[in-house]
Amino acid sequence: MTALFDAFDLSGLPLANRIVMAPLTRNRSPGAVPPAITATYYAQRASAGLLISEATAISQQGQGYADVPGLYSHEAVAGWRSVTDAVHAQGGRIVVQLWHVGRISHTTLQPDGLAPVAPSAIQAQAKTYLVDADGTGHFEPTSLPRALEADELPGIVADYRRAARVAIQAGFDGVEIHAANGYLIDQFLRSGSNQRGDAYGGSIENRTRFLFEVVHAVTAEIGAARTGIRLSPVTPANDAFDPEPQPLFEQVVRGLAGYALFYIHIIEGATGGPRDYQQGSQPFDYEALRQAYREAGGQAAWMLNNGYDLALAQQAIETGRADLVAFGRPFISNPDLVERLRQGAPLAQWNPATLYGGGEFGYTDYPALAHGAVGA
Numbered sequence: 001m002t003a004l005f006d007a008f009d010l011s012g013l014p015l016a017n018r019i020v021m022a023p024l025t026r027n028r029s030p031g032a033v034p035p036a037i038t039a040t041y042y043a044q045r046a047s048a049g050l051l052i053s054e055a056t057a058i059s060q061q062g063q064g065y066a067d068v069p070g071l072y073s074h075e076a077v078a079g080w081r082s083v084t085d086a087v088h089a090q091g092g093r094i095v096v097q098l099w100h101v102g103r104i105s106h107t108t109l110q111p112d113g114l115a116p117v118a119p120s121a122i123q124a125q126a127k128t129y130l131v132d133a134d135g136t137g138h139f140e141p142t143s144l145p146r147a148l149e150a151d152e153l154p155g156i157v158a159d160y161r162r163a164a165r166v167a168i169q170a171g172f173d174g175v176e177i178h179a180a181n182g183y184l185i186d187q188f189l190r191s192g193s194n195q196r197g198d199a200y201g202g203s204i205e206n207r208t209r210f211l212f213e214v215v216h217a218v219t220a221e222i223g224a225a226r227t228g229i230r231l232s233p234v235t236p237a238n239d240a241f242d243p244e245p246q247p248l249f250e251q252v253v254r255g256l257a258g259y260a261l262f263y264i265h266i267i268e269g270a271t272g273g274p275r276d277y278q279q280g281s282q283p284f285d286y287e288a289l290r291q292a293y294r295e296a297g298g299q300a301a302w303m304l305n306n307g308y309d310l311a312l313a314q315q316a317i318e319t320g321r322a323d324l325v326a327f328g329r330p331f332i333s334n335p336d337l338v339e340r341l342r343q344g345a346p347l348a349q350w351n352p353a354t355l356y357g358g359g360e361f362g363y364t365d366y367p368a369l370a371h372g373a374v375g376a
Contacts, residue, residue, distance in 0.1 A: 004310075004317045005342055008049060008324065010301055011225040011262035013173055015049035015093060015324075018317055019338050022305055022326040023052045023097045023176070023230075025068060027129055027137065027356040028363060032057065032070030034079035039086040040364045044335035046092025049324070052176055052265075053083075055099035055183075058163035059156075061117060062184070063109050064101030064142075066131040067357060071096065071163045077170045084171030095174040095228065096167045098160055098218070102184030103145035103193070104128060104238045110143075117152075118145035119187050119194040119201065119210075124239040126182070129356055137357045150198055153210060156184075161217040164227070174226035174262060177214060181271055182238025185211050189248060192241030204251050212255055224260040228300075232267035233289065234279040243280050250292040257298030264293065265303040265326065272328070275307045287321075310341050336368040345369055 008015040029035065042051055057063045057070040070076045080096070087094045103118035106128050110116055127139040148156075164175050179185035187193040188210040194201050200209050219227050232240070233249040242248055256264060268286055270277035278284065290302055304316055305326035316322040331337050333350035340347055354362020 002317055002320070004314050004325065005338075008301070010050065010324075011260075013093060013226075013262070016047070016091070017049040017338060018324050019048050019313070019341070020303060020324050020326040021045055021048040021051045021331045021337075022328040023054050023178075024328055024332060025054050025065065025356070026363065027065060027067040027131075028358065029069035029076075029079070030067050031075070032060075032063065032068065032073065033075045034069045034083055036082065037360055037364055038069075038079065039082045042083050042094060043086035043090050043092070044364065044368075045331055045337070046087045046090035046094075047336060047338040048092065048331070051087060051092060051094040052326070053094060053096045053172075055097045055178055056080075056163075057099050057101070058159045059100070060111050061156075062100035062159070064105035064116070064183075065129040066109065066137065071098070071166055071170070072159075077166050080167075080170040080172070088171065093173045095176050096170075096172045097176045097178050097230070098163050098167070099178045100156060100159070100184040102187045104142055104183060105145075106130060106140060107143045116143055116145040117148045118184070119148065119196055121145055121147045122193055122195065124182065124193070126238040131357065147196070150200065153200070153213070157210075157213050157217045160214045161221045164218045164222045168222050168226070174228060175218065175222065176228040176230055176265060177218060178230055179211055179214075180230045180232035180237075180267055181235060182240035185214060186232065186240055189252070190240055190242040193239070204248050207248070208252055208255060211252065215256065215259060219259050219261070225262050227259070227261050228263040228265060228303075229256065229261060230265040230267070232271055233286075234269065234277055234284045235267055235271040236277070236279070237271040241279060245279050245284055246282065246288070249289055253289055253293040253298065254296040256300075257293050257296035261300040263301040263303050263324065264298075265305060268304060268306045271306065290321075310344070333366045335366055336370075339369060343369075
């Protein structure tokens with residue numbers, strides 16, 4: 001019987017186990033450059049079969065929160081190289097999550113203070129994180145975006161392609177395209193945020209066009225076997241909404257089946273919330289989603305995420321419902337989460353006050369089991 005702690009071959013990339021560290025935004029990269037403590041943070045968690053980095057902006061336009069990392073400067077690439085070297089020295093594997101936030105941003109974070117961009121000029125009922133002059137942070141409503149012109153989209157696709165290329169140069173084992181949680185690609189997918197009247201709006205075929213242009217560009221640059229993608233069919237995160245998510249996302253995965261991706265990462269339910277969250281008139285059928293992908297010829301590893309504990313994760317792997325299971329916030333306060341799960345040891349609770357921003361406190365100072373008491 002396949003077990004959670006068994007090794008896994010991810011398109012030729014050997015993983016020590018089937019436990020994945022999900023992307024976790026921590027807002028500790030001033031100037032979009034990962035500092036030295038970021039290498040320590042990820043190396044501490046390298047016992048996961050795979051680490052997915054915190055969301056990382058492909059351009060300054062793609063930035064939506066203060067002090068999140070990027071991949072668009074030489075300094076940022078060098079910072080990430082230190083991270084990947086540290087993870088590999090511990091025997092770990094790490095991919096970077098490529099991010100453009102679209103309308104989930106603020107004018108103070110955009111080039112020249114311009115408005116954020118989006119499929120349509122619809123302001124999200126959401127907030128972003130800004131840092132004050134004294135170094136403290138606060139959340140503030142996002143700014144009103146402007147609608148992208150069709151002739152701007154090839155430039156953004158090129159930014160994804162360039163970011164994927166420099167990610168490999170920075171030592172990452174691959175990339176994850178962030179197409180979830182109400183950010184730019186997801187904004188194009190959903191009718192609640194996409195009210196365009198051109199080739200990128202209206203029908204499902206049109207609303208998925210931008211996603212497939214990005215996937216095609218990234219896989220052409222670094223290979224499909226080092227490209228994953230994250231989807232969140234029903235999450236309301238960042239004001240994401242579509243009344244008919246089932247046909248939308250089944251068409252998405254059928255299209256993805258044409259690429260030999262190395263994984264598809266599915267958030268079940270509301271991101272960070274109820275797993276049974278529903279949009280539209282019917283509960284979302286995740287098994288039908290996977291079946292649509294397999295029937296279209298897709299062979300990528302199937303990764304599930306959201307609210308998994310040891311028992312749920314073991315069940316998902318043992319029944320074949322998932323090939324990999326991603327854990328999020330438990331990794332914040334349990335750098336040795338894999339070993340704790342293996343032993344059935346208690347899990348330390350994270351400190352909510354130190355989730356976003358700051359330095360080592362609440363970041364690299366959570367102890368492992370071998371180093372003393374369990375707890376923050």
